[in-house]
Amino acid sequence: MKPFSSGSFWSSPIAMEFDTKSVRGKSQPDPTTGAIIPPIYQTATYVLDEVGVDKGFDYTRSSNPTRQELEEHLAAIEGGQHAIAFSSGMASADSCMKLLSQGDHVVCCDDVYGGTARLFNNLMTNYGVEFTYVDSQAAENVEIAIRPETKMVWIETPTNPLLKITDLEKVGKIARDNDLIFVVDSTFATPVFLTPLEYGADLVLHSTTKYLSGHNQIIGGVIVTNRTDLFDRLKYIQKSVGAVPSPFDSWLTIIGLKTLHLRMKRHWENAEKVASYLEGHEKVSKVVYPGLESHPMHEVAKAQMKGYSGMISFELKGGLEAGKRLMNSVELCLLAESLGSVETMITHPATMTHAEVPREERLARGFEDGLVRLSVGIEDPEDLISDLEKAFNNV
Ligand SMILES: Cc1ncc(COP(=O)(O)O)c(C=O)c1O
DSSP: OOSOOTTOOOOOSSOOOHHHHHHHTTOOOOTTTOOSSOOOOOOSBOOOSBTTBOSSOSBTTTOOHHHHHHHHHHHHHHTOSEEEEESSHHHHHHHHHTTOOTTOEEEEESOOOHHHHHIIIIIGGGGTOEEEEEOTTSTHHHHHHOOTTEEEEEEESSOTTTOOOOOHHHHHHHHHHTTOEEEEEOTTTHHHHOOGGGGTOSEEEEETTTTTTOSSOOOOEEEEESOHHHHHHHHHHHHHHOOOOOHHHHHHHHHHHTTHHHHHHHHHHHHHHHHHHHHTOTTEEEEEOTTSTTSTTHHHHHHHOSSOOSEEEEEETTHHHHHHHHHHHOSSSEEOSOOSSSSOEEEOTTTTTTTTSOHHHHHHTTOOTTOEEEEOOSSOHHHHHHHHHHHHTTO
């Protein structure tokens, strides 16, 4: 019996709710041994039965049973037909770029992860692809920026680091009406809280480094799609370039996915508590969290998301110097460049994740030097608040 069949999608006869899919994915116990957790197929290649006849796998750059298991799990929780896993979120973004040709144009939301901006502005422009950045919180800005050469709309929601929210239904319609590939980087939301395919996204991208794996244990990425034409092209790109996750990283991500639904609920609960604490703090001038009524797009977030996730951005009244003192004083919150793990991490986007975004550009869109980003973990929220409270004494 073949444990896996390459390219085909094992469909369960059992209808599953999200939490069940999160735990079980598409997997059955290993048919050979009964192992409850899928084996790690740590192999580069596969022996053929005879010339031209294999068991569905020929070389791990093209496909691997552990990676396939991960891809099926990710497709299941995102509600998509196909998933293609990559060795990083940026490799996923780069593969989307390889769908474009010289002379093509992309309309992109103006607040994107610094690495995405670097890929677009410092690399892709060398290949003749052009980008226009708009504040997509007003959906009409996307439409206004479309040119005859436009081929793609790229949206992050919530964005990194300003937590801007785009109305996916409106932008999805604009993309569809103009025959554009609609890409949504849903890393901050996760499929627990947002499923962009429902709103017309053609490609949903995640850095699986973050919430999906959830424990700061791997670097990875994925693209999920319902469009078989784009899946075929992306699969070809994956095989041609080889930016694939190792079998071990794929396995570690599968283990992380099994608790995604539980972790996300706690990230959200904790973030709500920390955001209200920060909003009431005398030394804080601004808190951005989609779950707060003060967020300008709170109503859209409320309508399209099932929860507000675990990311908060805020500014202190003393600006950059006060922010630095806070970040240097916390003990439980860890000063680190990532997000979406069980540990709470504090980040200074201007010098860390977005260091290569020109200062004038940042300031023009309200991204101040002193902005602090908090990825709220799943510790006891009172411990997090008392850590911040102690640190505020040094500000
Ligand atoms: C929203 C978003 N997309 C993509 C990426 C890139 O992911 P990776 O670091 O896995 O390459 C990041 C990384 O922080 C991110 O925050």
